[in-house]
Amino acid sequence: MRIYGMLDSGNCYKPRLLMALLGRPFEHVETSSRDGTTRTPGYLAKNPIGKVPLLELDDGRFIAESNAILLYLGEGTRYVPADPHDRAVVHQWLFFEQYSHEPNIAVRRSLIVYPERAHLATPERMAGLLEAGNKALAVMETQLAKTPWLAGAAPSVADVALFAYTQDAGLAGYDLNAFPHVAGWLDRVRLLDGFRGMDWQPTN
Amino acid sequence: MRIYGMLDSGNCYKPRLLMALLGRPFEHVETSSRDGTTRTPGYLAKNPIGKVPLLELDDGRFIAESNAILLYLGEGTRYVPADPHDRAVVHQWLFFEQYSHEPNIAVRRSLIVYPERAHLATPERMAGLLEAGNKALAVMETQLAKTPWLAGAAPSVADVALFAYTQDAGLAGYDLNAFPHVAGWLDRVRLLDGFRGMDWQPTN
Structure with a gap:
């Protein structure tokens, strides 16, 4: 898995922290919303909202919104309850x-x-x-x-x-x-x- | 089930609309955040954030935040996908x-x-x-x-x-x-x- 985000953004830190807590490998791709990268056609094709963080799955699909990413990554682990x-x-x-x-x-x-x-x-x-x-x-x-x-x-x-x-x-x-x-x-x-x-x- | 909310609030309309689409019975309890009702001790005991809508389950427990209520009510129906x-x-x-x-x-x-x-x-x-x-x-x-x-x-x-x-x-x-x-x-x-x-x- 690949996470596009900025190291100094709390929203982008959320999925990195969860992956660390779960001990799962992933690739961090530094992607800044302050230098225009998230408004390029290439990035907007990945995430039409033009924001980070963005999770890229192994099959090439994407999930945006930091808390939606947390729910996806946490499903089936102790970090998302079943009840x-x-x-x-x-x-x-x-x-x-x-x-x-x-x-x-x-x-x-x-x-x-x-x-x-x-x-x-x-x-x-x-x-x-x-x-x-x-x-x-x-x-x-x-x-x-x-x-x-x-x-x-x-x-x-x-x-x-x-x-x-x-x-x-x-x-x-x-x-x-x-x-x-x-x-x-x-x-x-x-x-x-x-x-x-x-x-x-x-x-x- | 009981839904506390205001008839003229979109956030409060969300769970009412989903219950209508699902054809499920519930009780609407008109509760205004504009007349102070949501800041009374009685209401704050139900929802410490002091906001509507609020879902009361049959066992007396509560769920706040309109979209959290939608996910709870929609789980297991066609309105929340399983994949x-x-x-x-x-x-x-x-x-x-x-x-x-x-x-x-x-x-x-x-x-x-x-x-x-x-x-x-x-x-x-x-x-x-x-x-x-x-x-x-x-x-x-x-x-x-x-x-x-x-x-x-x-x-x-x-x-x-x-x-x-x-x-x-x-x-x-x-x-x-x-x-x-x-x-x-x-x-x-x-x-x-x-x-x-x-x-x-x-x-x-």
Whole structure:
């Protein structure tokens, strides 16, 4: 399998981290959405939405959207539960991540980290993203005060998805001291067998 | 089963529409996020995120997030395919809907429809939402020029999820004449056996 993505993107880190946790081989193809590569005809033929990450299967087919890739790769492993209700809880967190977490915490991080985006970081926008991101972290804190992992007693792709940008929440301007259960959960994720940091890529 | 939601919300319409298509009985409990009901302790005990829709199972457990509810209700029916790659394509559209479609088209609709949100409808914001929503509609148009349904040859929960706000895109200020394949697909959805419009609720 081949994963097209950027080493410094949390969304692209998600499938790399899951593959590391599962101990599965894959090829990382560095593909940037900031230098125009994802808008070339060649790339758009692979993924009409023009975004990364993108998973290429051994048969040449593609799967886009980071959390759809996690569900595909995790199916049949301990990272995607078999019980219908447990699965639904995992799905719930994955949609929460894309709707309530990533558009605030990842976007605020990008406005701080990438100089070409700095002009978009108006005080009003940064304040709005701070408030909405803190709400998302509070939802995680409430759950993680009750269970060690987001979907309950065992780690799942929900933890992989939400780890990606929560680990960088400090860089994005959020104070994780206000969310001690989230901070403890970040440490638990880092201790999972096979864990690799965001800058990791396999030696092909 | 019981679905908490608002009759005029597209996100809440999604599970109602799927239940109608599947011909399954359920109870609709009108629950508004605009009158404070979803922020009461009683509701927050059911759904800590304080949002609708919310599915209550017969055993008293809950599932939140509209698209997670669709996957739960659709599992084992023709609306969620069994093949792993076909499932991944459905998941891809569901995440696309929550990340690239709903935050533009549904939000622009809400800024037009609800007087209490009108002060947020600045010209810059409305222009940005128009551009981003048109990009999402263009992605759908590309797919629907190739296949009758978003995930291929058969209708799926991806069509249910994306129908909810696309049907109201005109109200939100988008010109569907520019997306003829999307317009044709809306008509196909309306012809599905069991189809019901957004203001429908079952007689309990």
